[in-house]
Amino acid sequence: MSGRGLDPQGYIEREGSLGRIPHAFRPVVAAARDRVLDVFGARLTSAYLYGSIPRGTARVGRSDLDLLLALREEPTEADRADARALEEALDKEFAQIDGVGTLLLSRARVLSDLETYDLGWFVACLCTPLLGEDLAEYLPRYRPDSLLARETNGELALLLPRWRERIDAAADADTDMGTDTDIAEALRPLVRYMSRHLVRTGFTLVMPRWNGWTSDLREMAEAFGGYYPRRAAEMRQAAVRGYEPSGELAVLRSYVDDLGPWLAEEYARVHGVKAPRPDGP
Incomplete structure (x- = not known):
């Protein structure tokens, strides 16, 4: 290698x-x-x-x-x-x-x-x-180019409404749960999933310029931060949560209200939107 x-x-x-x-x-x-x-x-x-x-x-x-x-x-x-x-x-x-x-x-x-x-x-x-x-x-061999970026992670705008539904459902379920610990444990898998997805999307946004591939979330976040310094801290925090998720509803809200929409718009501007699938994203 x-x-x-x-x-x-x-x-x-x-x-x-x-x-x-x-x-x-x-x-x-x-x-x-x-x-x-x-x-x-x-x-x-x-x-x-x-x-x-x-x-x-x-x-x-x-x-x-x-x-x-x-x-x-x-x-x-x-x-x-x-x-x-x-x-x-x-x-x-x-x-x-x-x-x-x-x-x-x-x-x-x-x-x-x-x-x-x-x-x-x-x-x-x-x-x-x-x-x-x-x-x-x-299958062919693959380079870290814009086509690969678009087709792997160019569907974030379509995913965000589904994420909001899942977060709303989790918030509604809070009232049926007992302790704060119970609530946090129920939210942890969602935080982990969305954190990882956002970090990977952020990385593939810059992947052609970075010219390489990694599956390490922290390395992905660092690569992203080199091109988008104003969002670097958020992405680093998301990488940490991808490995050690916290069960915080506020974190999920920030993903779908701020980081996610910005990332989806920038992704579409740079690479375009993923080809639609018959069964959705």
Whole structure:
């Protein structure tokens, strides 16, 4: 790797490998591999790991297990129910992980023209093969350019109304909860998700100028701050919350009332808007 996540030709290197999985997480990955085969069998064409575990940066008791499963056909509701049951079983059995997330997709969707610079890039560069064929063999190599920026994170303006609905629902639920601790715990996953999404969007906004790739939230925030110093402190704070989320409703409100709208407008100005998907953003 020549630096900043690129190979000597300037293409984004694939991050992660099975060899980088920390020892404490290897039993989790082994169980996940076996159970994915048991549950999906011939329906499965490919299974991948992504996130901190294959990157070797996972923290025991704090990191989640992230899976991407590509099926031979479009996932059904039964498939999604099977995936949820698999997630719950693994999370319950292994204290090393704090949750399991599964992206369930069809092989055809991953390899579609529409997804070449979004899901295709994600599989080719950010996912580590676990089972089956590696779909990266059918995909191009990727540079950190404006097309990739637009197609990976150019939908923030469409997401913000949904985020507001989720925040409003969380605020309404506050009255039904007991202590402040209960409320904070309920909000933490939302803070973590939105913080990470905003930091990644901020990073891909500047990615072509920075000319590289990283999945480290703090490094992403620093790269962003080099080009947008007036927003640098906010992005650094969001990166911290992406790793150590606080359950504060005010933080979520600031994301959808200030940082998010500004970032969506600037993103559209610089890179344009992501091509619409039939099922929305």
